[in-house]
Amino acid sequence: MINFKEEIAKEISKTVNIDEKELETYIEIPKDTKNGDYAFPCFRLAKELKKSPQLIANDIKNEVKLDNKVIEKVEVAGGYLNFYINKELMTKEVLEEIANKEEYGKAQIGNGKNIVIDYSAPNIAKPFHIGHLRSTVIGGALYNIYKYLGYNTIGINHLGDYGTQFGKLIEGYKLWGKEYEVEKDPINELTKIYIRINKLCKEDEKILEQCRMNFKLLEEGDPYCTEIWEKFRKLSLQEFQKVYDLLGSKFDSWNGEAFYSDKMPEVIQILEKTGKLIESQGAKIIDLEDKGINTPCIIEKSNGSTTYATRDLAAILYRARTYDFDKALYVVSYEQTLHFKQVFEVAKLLGIDEKYIKGLIHVPFGMVSLPTGKMSTREGNIVKLEDLLSEAIRRAKDIIEEKNPNLENKDEVAKRVGVGAVIFSDLSNNRIKDEIFDWNQILNFQGETGPYIQYTYVRTRSVLEKAGYIPSIEEIDFKQLLDEASNNIIKLIYNFQNILKQVTEKEEPSILSRYLIDLAKSFSNFYNDNKILVEDKEIQNARIYLTYSVGKVLKTGAKLLGIEMPNKM
Ligand code: ARG
Secondary structure, eight states, rough: OOOHHHHHHHHHHSSSSEEEEEHHHHHOOOOGGGGGGGEEEHHHHHHHHTOOHHHHHHHHHHOOOOTSSSEEEEEEEEEEEEEEEEEHHHHHHHHHHHOOOOSSTOOTTTTTOOOEEOOOOOOSSSSSSSHHHHHHHHHHHHHHHHHHHHEEEEEEOOOOOHHHHHEEEEEEEHHHHHSSSSTTSSSHHHHHHHHHHHHHHHHHHHHHHHHHHHHHHHHTTTTHHHHHHHHHHHHHHHHHHHHHHTOOOOOBBBOOOGGGGTTTTHHHHHHHTTTTEEEETEEEEEEOOOGGGOOOOOEEESSSSOHHHHHHHHHHHHHHHHHOEEEEEEEEEEEHHHHHHHHHHHGGGGOOOHHHHEEEEEEEOOOOTTTEEEEOOOSOOOOOOHHHHHHHHHHHHHHHHHHHOOOTTHHHHHHHHHHHHHHHHSSSTTTTSSSEHHHHTOOOOOOOOSHHHHHHHHHHHHHHHHHOOOOOOGGGGGGGGSSHHHHHHHHHHHHHHHHHHHHHHHHHTTTHHHHHHHHHHHHHHHHHHHHHHSSSSSHHHHHHHHHHHHHHHHHHHHHHOOOOSSSSS
């Protein structure tokens, strides 16, 4: 497709003495379509050219030639130049691209670049809760989008399968394992054991000591402790898999914290050599005060066991060597902001290439709460993700029963709608925002929701079904799609790949979610303004083709977010 920004920059560069590529970065897409398709703000040039933005805009306008068939019109508005692209040309470009590309919007711009994405990462023997859902969904969407743009993407589930809590669990299991149905309902039963042993530890110092001992034994490879630990891990993973199956989540690596148990000594060695690893109350720490971080990073606890941070440092070393990453994203709640600040700062001491340090990015997200309050593991009012998803599916089924009782494959549709609603709600706003989870809102077919996008897609399908054919691109008269509603759609579709790029620049999948809402809305406007199936074949063909194109982009975009489309609903 023609790159219109590039074309505009080329024209402007003929009139001012600034590099085309640089000019291109100035160009914006105006919010209001009345201000043209693209806008060039002249404010930045004002200083350099020692003229008012308004004057610069006028000068450029007078010099820009409009005989290249791409730009139809240029207008000055304040310090802006507003450019209007030839509508017919844009329509042709977009629809031909849709016709010729199996996967619209796919790109190769990431070729040769490696992106590691650390996401999901639930903790063994603990519930997979709604916070992990956000990580799974945001990380999964980023994974898909990077991949679609040609990056070599490595998805890692950095399972919380290590740490002192396993010493406790092993102790509890030793004491009361027989009383609990761990095999049958592993996470719930292990959580009960964990709560009970924690209580006992508070009452009995000797037991606490025994728990610490267990973890040391586990780190040393003691067969008995290892066996129990493996059992917990296996049973927990089976449970997690149920959720992953519902969400369609996949990972390239399941190397969790335990994977780094034999890789930490090297980290400690390296840190020791820097002279920055200091003793403090029996523990080994790195002081970060001079880096503006008030809390030191604990590398080894006073009892000699390692920490979450040490394992993350070992993981950085390992990932740099194994994946040679350009970016390593950590999709983890903002509650861990301090942790990542510390770890990324200490990583500078590991002696790895500067490029890896620059590539470390914490991608934080806000908390999700039920209307009744924060969902916390410690307070016990946890909502299990599996239950939440089942509930979503059940509710979606109820809605379908009410609206369309004769629908085929109701269960499959309910699954797509229910799960899609949950996924979309997690992606629909800026990720850093805290969210209140509200069933009525996320399942509202008229709202800015997953089901709304699915519903719009289904509408495009039913139009095509009613028409009974999809015209070939050669049969399309692009002039039939110059009305405002059609042109809005064309502009959005044109911008699809750019949206995907923005997602990877800001690590923000909500840019794509918002886009899909805009596209769905613009289709509704088009659908309300225009009859699609009409007498005039020329008009009908063009409108059917536009409908088909909208469906294609909605489906592709939703899939990138991890949402499956139903064919009917
Ligand atoms: N298991 C951790 C948790 O549930 C998240 C791990 C995130 N990844 C990492 N490399 N630290 O809080």
